[in-house]
Amino acid sequence: MGKTLAEKVWDEHVVRSVDGEPDLLFIDLHLIHEVTSPQAFDGLRLAGRQVRRPDLTLATEDHNVPTLDWDKPIADPVSRTQVETMRRNAEEFGVRLHPLGDIEQGIVHVVGPQLGLTQPGMTIVCGDSHTSTHGAFGAIAFGIGTSEVEHVLATQTLPQAKPKTMSVTINGSLPEGVTGKDMVLALITHAGTGGGQGYIVEYRGQAIEELSMEGRMTVCNMSIEWGAKAGMIAPDQVTFDYIEGRPEAPKGADWDAAVEHWKTLRTDDDAVFDKEIVLEASTMTPFVTWGTNPGQGVPLGANVPGPEDFEDSQDQIAAENALRYMGLEAGTPMRDIKVDTVFVGSCTNGRIEDLRLAAQIIEGHRVAADTRMLVVPGSARVRLQAEAEGLDVVFKQAGAEWRGAGCSMCLGMNPDTLSAGERSASTSNRNFEGRQGKGGRTHLVSVPVAAATAIRGTLSSPADLQTVGSN
Amino acid sequence: MEKFTTHTGVGVPLRRSNVDTDQIIPAEYLKRVTRTGFEDGLFAAWRNDATFVLNNEAYAGGSVLVAGPDFGTGSSREHAVWALQNYGFKAVISPRFGDIFRGNSGKAGLVAAQVDEKVVQRIWDLLDEQPGATVTVDLESRTVRAGEGIDAIEDSFDIDDYTRWRLLEGLDDIGITLSHDADISAFEATRPSWKPVTQHAS
Numbered sequence: 001m002g003k004t005l006a007e008k009v010w011d012e013h014v015v016r017s018v019d020g021e022p023d024l025l026f027i028d029l030h031l032i033h034e035v036t037s038p039q040a041f042d043g044l045r046l047a048g049r050q051v052r053r054p055d056l057t058l059a060t061e062d063h064n065v066p067t068l069d070w071d072k073p074i075a076d077p078v079s080r081t082q083v084e085t086m087r088r089n090a091e092e093f094g095v096r097l098h099p100l101g102d103i104e105q106g107i108v109h110v111v112g113p114q115l116g117l118t119q120p121g122m123t124i125v126c127g128d129s130h131t132s133t134h135g136a137f138g139a140i141a142f143g144i145g146t147s148e149v150e151h152v153l154a155t156q157t158l159p160q161a162k163p164k165t166m167s168v169t170i171n172g173s174l175p176e177g178v179t180g181k182d183m184v185l186a187l188i189t190h191a192g193t194g195g196g197q198g199y200i201v202e203y204r205g206q207a208i209e210e211l212s213m214e215g216r217m218t219v220c221n222m223s224i225e226w227g228a229k230a231g232m233i234a235p236d237q238v239t240f241d242y243i244e245g246r247p248e249a250p251k252g253a254d255w256d257a258a259v260e261h262w263k264t265l266r267t268d269d270d271a272v273f274d275k276e277i278v279l280e281a282s283t284m285t286p287f288v289t290w291g292t293n294p295g296q297g298v299p300l301g302a303n304v305p306g307p308e309d310f311e312d313s314q315d316q317i318a319a320e321n322a323l324r325y326m327g328l329e330a331g332t333p334m335r336d337i338k339v340d341t342v343f344v345g346s347c348t349n350g351r352i353e354d355l356r357l358a359a360q361i362i363e364g365h366r367v368a369a370d371t372r373m374l375v376v377p378g379s380a381r382v383r384l385q386a387e388a389e390g391l392d393v394v395f396k397q398a399g400a401e402w403r404g405a406g407c408s409m410c411l412g413m414n415p416d417t418l419s420a421g422e423r424s425a426s427t428s429n430r431n432f433e434g435r436q437g438k439g440g441r442t443h444l445v446s447v448p449v450a451a452a453t454a455i456r457g458t459l460s461s462p463a464d465l466q467t468v469g470s471n
Numbered sequence: 472m473e474k475f476t477t478h479t480g481v482g483v484p485l486r487r488s489n490v491d492t493d494q495i496i497p498a499e500y501l502k503r504v505t506r507t508g509f510e511d512g513l514f515a516a517w518r519n520d521a522t523f524v525l526n527n528e529a530y531a532g533g534s535v536l537v538a539g540p541d542f543g544t545g546s547s548r549e550h551a552v553w554a555l556q557n558y559g560f561k562a563v564i565s566p567r568f569g570d571i572f573r574g575n576s577g578k579a580g581l582v583a584a585q586v587d588e589k590v591v592q593r594i595w596d597l598l599d600e601q602p603g604a605t606v607t608v609d610l611e612s613r614t615v616r617a618g619e620g621i622d623a624i625e626d627s628f629d630i631d632d633y634t635r636w637r638l639l640e641g642l643d644d645i646g647i648t649l650s651h652d653a654d655i656s657a658f659e660a661t662r663p664s665w666k667p668v669t670q671h672a673s
Contacts, residue, residue, distance in 0.1 A: 015651070015654050015655055015658040016651050016654045020632060020633070021633055022633055024648065024651060024654070024655075026655070026658050026659075026662075028666060028667075029667070029669075035501050035502075035548075036547065036548065036549070038504035039504065039505070039506045039549075042504075042506070047645070049645070052655075054669075054670060055668040055669055055670040056668060056669060057669060058669045063498075063501075064501075064502060076502075078502040078503070079502050081502075081504065082502050082503075082504055085504050096669045096670055116667070117667050117669065119666075119667060122666070122667075127547055127549075128546075128547055129545065129546050129547040129571055142571075143547040143571055144547060144571065144574070145547055145548075145549035145552070145571060145574060145575035145578060145579075146549040146550075146575075147549060147575065147578035147579060147644070148574065148575075148578065150645065151578075151644055151645050151648065154645050154648075154649070155645060155648045155649060155655060156655065156659075157648055157655055159633070159644065159647075159648065161631060161633070193489055193541055193544055194540065194541045194544070194567055197567065197569075197570060198570070224545075224571075225545075227541070227544065227569065227570065229570055248667045248668075248669075249667075250665040250667070254664065254665035255665070257663065257665050258663075258665045261663070293489045293491065293544075314488040314539060314540060315488075317486075317487075317488070318488050318489060321487075411493075411498045411546075412498055412499075413498040413499065413501060413502070430491075430493065430545060430546075432491045432493040432494065432545060433493070433494060433516060434493060434494075434497055434516050435493050435498075438497070438499075438516060439516075
């Protein structure tokens with residue numbers, strides 16, 4: 001029997017395999033940031049251990065950095081201490097760090113692919129659940145906790161029980177204006193927040209193959225939101241073209257050897273998945289969330305559901321709680337929901353293609369009078385690229401705020417937060433209670449929906465703008 | 472890590488599903504660089520509500536949290552496990568856990584006991600009727616127990632063999648792996664030269 005893509009990559013990284021114990025997996029790349037690493041470095045110091053492979057480790061500052069005045073010392077003393085701790089640890093243990101102000105600084109999941117460090121067939125971990133993003137290149141990539149960060153620092157390996165495999169096949173082509181984000185939001189609502197639990201998921205089918213690398217990263221990024229261990233997509237010419245020429249990509253004969261190997265990273269025809277889901281792309285429409293977990297979503301054209309729309313009693317209670325928290329009434333058309341803040345950014349949708357798409361829709365319009373729009377590039381390089389293309393000017397002329405790179409309002413750890421009761425349309429990945437600020441209310445949306453919503457002030461898609469434009 | 476064999480303590484019913492790690496500890500508390508002192512951040516937003524279960528004196532000193540399905544989903548923050556432990560919890564019972572949370576629990580010494588949803592429902596009902604009642608999480612026999620007499624609840628729970636063994640023995644995971652150092656070195660010697668590195672010899 002053949003192997004799935006996940007099984008091939010897994011098997012290539014088994015250092016040790018014994019019955020009754022988890023496999024010991026070698027880790028090709030360990031990404032680090034300031035929030036989940038300090039206690040891990042402390043652990044190393046306490047035990048008198050070193051970082052085994054600094055040359056397979058990369059650190060950046062993203063979660064807890066300001067996006068305004070980022071060239072000045074960090075104002076919040078607790079945040080400043082955390083960032084300074086990252087810098088001291090990197091120095092002491094010889095880890096390469098791209099700090100705030102460095103041209104390669106940015107969200108860890110934007111930086112890896114941008115540098116060409118993220119490549120097919122690798123194992124990649126980071127103390128961040130959205131590490132699944134890197135699976136878009138055909139890597140096994142997953143988030144880990146701080147104890148595991150310490151484990152990888154000390155050993156460059158992780159004991160891991162082999163997950164089951166699942167295929168999510170998305171047939172057909174996405175209609176115009178519908179994105180990878182809409183696709184994955186629809187999938188999560190379909191499968192539920194625990195639907196992927198225990199599986200490495202392989203996304204496949206025509207609609208996946210037709211996505212750009214950025215779109216594929218958006219889909220894989222959200223794998224954790226339906227509980228999957230990891231999400232991956234088989235590498236193809238789109239993948240190879242994206243990697244070729246990047247600073248850390250293989251060169252010359254190494255490139256040829258790498259591509260030759262990468263081409264073998266496909267699920268064999270006779271391989272069997274433990275579970276399969278099949279969806280059709282051509283009927284998908286812009287998809288948004290109404291509740292407080294990423295599985296509480298509906299098409300933009302639908303109404304806010306009520307508890308009675310759910311069969312399971314836990315889902316009914318969850319819907320009741322969510323409606324109360326979100327300040328919504330069942331039956332309200334999603335398009336009637338007024339939004340205070342639009343956030344474009346994050347490891348889900350903060351790459352250059354996302355900013356281009358947002359700018360294209362915003363150009364020639366104004367952000368609605370009582371709505372604010374925050375555009376936060378995923379990395380310093382994305383910011384510079386956008387500025388070189390004049391996208392910042394488009395955003396600023398429309399009345400949006402143009403910021404420095406980081407995680408920003410996705411998790412509201414830095415000063416970019418919602419206040420209590422404030423409602424956002426956000427291109428990020430989580431609509432949990434208080435995620436973007438205490439009492440804040442989040443609707444997860446695609447980039448086109450975010451941009452159209454900023455202009456109209458209510459949840460909208462670009463198709464709704466035609467009537468605005470004629471005014 | 473301390474050995475865990477069995478624990479009996481006041482059960483706290485958390486009648487919620489999809490309790491994500493942002494609820495267990497909000498991001499504003501993650502700026503600290505220590506492993507202790509996170510108890511003030513535990514369920515910080517919900518604790519502002521006077522009716523929240525942790526504000527009910529009857530459950531004071533609770534050490535076994537009994538939660539709905541999909542507990543600990545979302546962010547990988549191990550601070551969620553530390554906050555529960557810093558507050559005094561030794562075990563969490565739920566029909567299903569977020570993967571990363573469950574892994575973090577096993578590393579940090581918090582027992583994540585996965586039981587049938589009906590069992591959680593019965594323990595919830597018992598803890599509502601008899602606030603302050605204790606729940607036992609017995610790792611050796613893999614059972615949860617609560618209540619007495621004909622209403623007594625006893626059922627098995629799921630936890631993977633390897634994690635159970637490590638918790639029972641109180642073993643440090645890194646120490647175990649480092650005993651396989653030769654295997655790691657042998658593997659490293661076979662890696663293709665075109666695999667990327669983050670540092671280059673100058």
